[in-house]
Amino acid sequence: MEFPVVEFPWLGSGTVIALIAVLHVVINHAFAIGGSVLMVGLEHKGWKENNPGLEQTARKMSKWILIITTTVGAMTGVGIWFATTVIQPYAIGSLLRVFFWAWFVEWIVFVTEVVLLLVYFYTWDRWTGAKKKWHIRTGVALSIASWLTMTIITAVLAAMLTPGQWVETRSFWDAVANPTWLPSLMFRTFVALALAVALFTPIMKMIVKDDGLQAKILKYFGKWMLVSIYFMIAFGAWYVFSVPDKAYSMIVWASGLQGKEQWFRMINLGALAIMLVMALWLLNRPRKVPIVVSALVAFVSIGLIGEFEMVREAIRKPYVVYDYMYVNGVRVDQVEQFKQEGFLTNSKWLGVSNVTEQNRLEAGHALYVAQCSSCHTIDGWRSKRAFANRIQGWDATQLSNYVNSLHNARYFMPPFAGTDQERQALAEYLVQAVKETSTAQQTAAKER
Numbered sequence: 001m002e003f004p005v006v007e008f009p010w011l012g013s014g015t016v017i018a019l020i021a022v023l024h025v026v027i028n029h030a031f032a033i034g035g036s037v038l039m040v041g042l043e044h045k046g047w048k049e050n051n052p053g054l055e056q057t058a059r060k061m062s063k064w065i066l067i068i069t070t071t072v073g074a075m076t077g078v079g080i081w082f083a084t085t086v087i088q089p090y091a092i093g094s095l096l097r098v099f100f101w102a103w104f105v106e107w108i109v110f111v112t113e114v115v116l117l118l119v120y121f122y123t124w125d126r127w128t129g130a131k132k133k134w135h136i137r138t139g140v141a142l143s144i145a146s147w148l149t150m151t152i153i154t155a156v157l158a159a160m161l162t163p164g165q166w167v168e169t170r171s172f173w174d175a176v177a178n179p180t181w182l183p184s185l186m187f188r189t190f191v192a193l194a195l196a197v198a199l200f201t202p203i204m205k206m207i208v209k210d211d212g213l214q215a216k217i218l219k220y221f222g223k224w225m226l227v228s229i230y231f232m233i234a235f236g237a238w239y240v241f242s243v244p245d246k247a248y249s250m251i252v253w254a255s256g257l258q259g260k261e262q263w264f265r266m267i268n269l270g271a272l273a274i275m276l277v278m279a280l281w282l283l284n285r286p287r288k289v290p291i292v293v294s295a296l297v298a299f300v301s302i303g304l305i306g307e308f309e310m311v312r313e314a315i316r317k318p319y320v321v322y323d324y325m326y327v328n329g330v331r332v333d334q335v336e337q338f339k340q341e342g343f344l345t346n347s348k349w350l351g352v353s354n355v356t357e358q359n360r361l362e363a364g365h366a367l368y369v370a371q372c373s374s375c376h377t378i379d380g381w382r383s384k385r386a387f388a389n390r391i392q393g394w395d396a397t398q399l400s401n402y403v404n405s406l407h408n409a410r411y412f413m414p415p416f417a418g419t420d421q422e423r424q425a426l427a428e429y430l431v432q433a434v435k436e437t438s439t440a441q442q443t444a445a446k447e448r
């Protein structure tokens with residue numbers, strides 16, 4: 001293995017990526033994609049109906065969109081790159097080999113999007129009258145550019161879950177036109193619109209003081225939301241039915257509600273129903289929607305997209321690229337090689353190249369960091385993943401035997417890729433590390 005491994009002992013690697021990525025997705029979908037559509041839509045409506053209030057509102061939205069997408073949006077976007085490159089260098093390396101030019105194009109499209117947003121924002125006073133058409137066209141181009149960045153990134157994300165024909169052909173176009181690309185792209189498009197309405201509704205309640213104007217805007221939002229929810233459900237269903245069977249069967253588990261299928265159904269259908277009621281309410285009684293309720297709906301919608309991203313990531317286990325590479329960066333076709341030659345022998349950065357009597361614990365630690373820490377911690381906040389919790393009371397032999405059949409015992413774990421001796425060292429280290437944390441906890445408890 002060719003890269004150093006970075007460990008996040010308390011948060012865990014998954015949580016680090018999730019925190020940055022969910023924030024990014026919410027901002028990108030709600031502000032950059034859905035928000036631009038609503039903004040240009042309002043401007044166009046204001047122009048056609050000769051209603052300066054609508055245009056002023058679109059102008060205010062453009063300021064919010066500009067500030068948020070170029071600060072938190074851009075920083076979390078880059079943040080995802082840093083986090084995933086450090087945590088998943090092998091996966092990023094493989095994806096970069098496949099999507100090299102696509103990524104380059106994505107960068108150009110993103111720069112175009114930012115330039116268009118700046119032009120749009122700074123020409124409100126200049127492109128009026130006969131030039132108004134150009135202002136609106138810039139806005140439309142901006143909406144298309146932000147949607148195109150998602151089109152490209154969604155191809156990469158979808159290929160990770162369903163690489164499809166690519167696994168055999170290794171063709172770029174097979175990777176792009178993979179089975180879940182279109183459904184997930186369409187699903188995300190309407191999620192973006194619904195999310196934008198959910199987030200901008202409380203904002204409108206705050207910043208638009210004129211009652212009549214506010215009602216007009218919210219009614220317009222309501223239409224978008226109603227249509228979006230309808231398509232969101234349709235494309236969402238198509239997407240869910242296109243994921244691999246194994247992944248499909250892990251959805252409820254991935255949401256953390258294993259064994260509570262009714263809860264899973266109730267929570268998700270409930271959240272959708274809340275959004276639907278909101279859409280109808282906006283459409284029919286826009287003046288009557290209380291700001292607190294609209295803020296709550298915004299939170300529910302963020303919760304729903306957050307859940308979707310977490311579930312999508314979790315059902316891909318044990319792979320990072322389905323059928324090709326495991327979460328720990330080991331390729332499916334490398335497992336046998338590492339079992340025979342040894343994992344440490346084939347790793348450059350772990351500081352240990354084989355197991356000896358003197359370095360057993362050190363070697364075990366290296367193996368844990370490289371092969372388990374992408375999902376587990378010794379004593380992190382997610383107790384289900386913390387070894388201190390999961391292997392309390394196990395001895396090294398027991399654990400070593402378990403590790404021998406990791407993938408068979410629990411499908412979502414990759415098989416251990418190393419020699420018997422390495423497996424034994426890993427087990428000894430984990431048992432020792434768990435013993436140390438529980439001793440430390442007892443000492444801390446006594447001191448209290």
Ligand code: HEC
Nearest residue numbers: 317318327328371372374375384390391403412413414416
């Ligand atoms: C793809 C993520 C992933 C990787 C990589 C992974 N595990 Fe796990 N493992 C899990 C999850 C998730 C659970 C908890 C399942 C649950 O919710 O009950 C788990 C549970 C366990 C358990 C508890 C089993 C039980 O039945 O109580 C052990 C032991 C374990 N893992 C060992 C390992 C070791 C050792 C490694 C590294 C060689 C490893 N795992 C790598 C995801 C992973």
